[in-house]
Amino acid sequence: MELAVAGRVARPGTRSLLLATDWLAAAMLAADLAVVIGSVIARSLFNAPVEWADDVARGLMVGSSFFGAASALARGENPGVAFFVEKLPDGARRVADSAGAVLVTVIAAYAAWNALKLGWLTTGQTTGSGLPLEWTFYPMGAGAACMAVFAGEIVLRRPAREIASGLALVVVAACAYLAWDALSPATVPEPRTLMLVGFVVTLMGGLPIGFALALAALIYIWVEGSLPGVIFAQQMARGIDNFVLLAIPFFILVGYLMEANGMSVRLIELLQRLVGRMRGGLNVVMVTSMVLFSGISGSKMADVAAVGSVLVPAARRSKQNPGQAVALLAASAVMAETIPPCINLIILGFVANLSIGGLFMAGLLPAGLMAAALIAVSILFGTKAAEAAEVIPAGEVGRMWTGAVVSLGLIAMIFIGFKSGFATATEISAFAALYAVVVGAAVFRELSFAAAWRCFVFAANRSGLVLFIVAAAQSLAFVLTxxxxxxxxxxxxxxxxxxxxxxxxxxxxxxxxxxxxxxxxxxxxxxxxxxxxxxxxxxxxxxxxxxxxxxxxxxxxxxxxxxxxxxxxxxxxxxxxxxxxxxxxxxxxxxxxxxxxxxxxxxxxxxxxxxxxxxx
Structure with missing residues (x-):
């Protein structure tokens, strides 16, 4: 849908608001990093645990997630299923796009109103460490309000006729249900059927996934009638108000920092030096690179971007089929799904109450099996050595080895940290981000303050996208329960x-x-x-x-x-x-x-x- 691709905020007011949400999300992420690192140092070196650290870190994550999700919405980065809506005739597609933009505005505004209301209702209540409880809900409500403003701006950017048709479609659907319920309440489908229908229809209509999940939960709340709206906001906050999930934005930040400070390029160059001349060498480098990067950044699309941006152009230069290279890149990303510290393993451990360290260990051999299979196929059906050798860069070997050793030190830190019990997955991810900053600034001298800040902004936006989906899915999981x-x-x-x-x-x-x-x-x-x-x-x-x-x-x-x-x-x-x-x-x-x-x-x-x- 057009909402998912409208990448620019056109009006000066919303451009200023976008700058503000970027800065707030990034600043909260940076503050979160400082709180977690400071807490670990105080506990481990000075035996002085900071009791309020977990509560502050979780509250900052909720605020950063919603401000980051608002920025992502303004840039049109929300993932959705465009396959079905693109098959519609042009007129019907425009109506679906407009209706989707209206629904996103309604959902964001409803979440904002109820989050702010929940903040007001919890005034005077405190967290376990004695901090005001409303500090979690007011930033969430402000972020959701910014999201509603951006969504409304996207609606208003459309032609008046399309706005009217989209709004009419939403109103007609709501009125049809109300009329059915008034005239023949005994025949109205039960709430879970309406939820399922609403979810499937909006998802196929191109509504971003997070909003389709939230709408399914809201359909139950609105139809059932006995649950207050603040329950929706409470469950969304509960979905991401967990210290374990902080590993997601921190590992995503590590991925962006690695790309900015040159660690990614150095590792890939070294791999090309080592195996690039063998038959199928470029493909072997691609699979091996995905193994290494998944073990560092934890973000699947960050891994794909880091490896693909270097090796797909290399495949073109060596006259390989770029479609084949992208297919192997995608397959390697599947293989790397269970290589620690993969974000999906962290999420599964959180929602299913499983040991994240145990999941990390359980995923290693399966990933090794799939990597071996992909490497074997790459060698068996790969290009000749002469063709692969043409793309090997003539970089300085010493520089590549230095970069590779420093980068591999990050992997060692992650695994030693898990096994030693020195820190949790979240705390290790925070130190991994600190390591990437120090390496980029002090060792490679390629990470300026401006570049580091951009990494924080990108990481806050990307993690906001992921965590908004987690929050919306929690609200749906609640009503399903x-x-x-x-x-x-x-x-x-x-x-x-x-x-x-x-x-x-x-x-x-x-x-x-x-x-x-x-x-x-x-x-x-x-x-x-x-x-x-x-x-x-x-x-x-x-x-x-x-x-x-x-x-x-x-x-x-x-x-x-x-x-x-x-x-x-x-x-x-x-x-x-x-x-x-x-x-x-x-x-x-x-x-x-x-x-x-x-x-x-x-x-x-x-x-x-x-x-x-x-x-x-």
């Missing part, structure tokens, strides 16, 4: 498994996550289905760490599967390749990865050997 949907799903799956065997449950779970991963953003699919399926798996005797890894890989396959996979579209944009040129090669790579997934799913030792060896 009220309707006992998880209980019904569990009963149905257990009954099916008793009659057909656990293998059928495993296959069904894989199919659900592949399909939902292709339709939803990865985090949303895991937030909705992880808590539904993991308790069933535990009842059936499937180890939670093993099953969690299977879910994350299945979601990754869906995320990069044509024709709907949002990740594949992102990889094509980064590689500047039409998606049509990637479909044939990506299907071959995904088939290989699916075969690996089946092996991982039905041989639990692949994912459980390392966690058991390390005591998880």
């Amino acid at each position: 009220l309707q006992q949907v998880p209980h019904m799903v569990a009963e149905a799956m257990v009954t099916l498994s008793h009659s057909t065997g656990v293998w059928m449950f495993m296959l069904l779970s894989i199919a659900i996550l592949i399909v939902m991963g292709s339709v939803l953003e990865g985090a949303a699919a895991l937030i909705i289905f992880g808590p539904l399926l993991l308790p069933v798996a535990a009842q059936l005797g499937v180890a939670p760490l093993h099953f969690g890894v299977v879910l994350v890989i299945a979601m990754g396959i869906g995320l990069f599967a044509p024709p709907l996979g949002l990740g594949l579209y992102g990889a094509c944009l980064i590689g500047d390749v039409p998606i049509e040129r990637t479909i044939k090669p990506i299907l071959g790579y995904l088939a290989l990865l699916f075969a690996c997934l089946l092996l991982i799913a039905f041989v639990p030792g692949v994912s459980l050997w390392l966690p058991h060896a390390f005591g998880y």
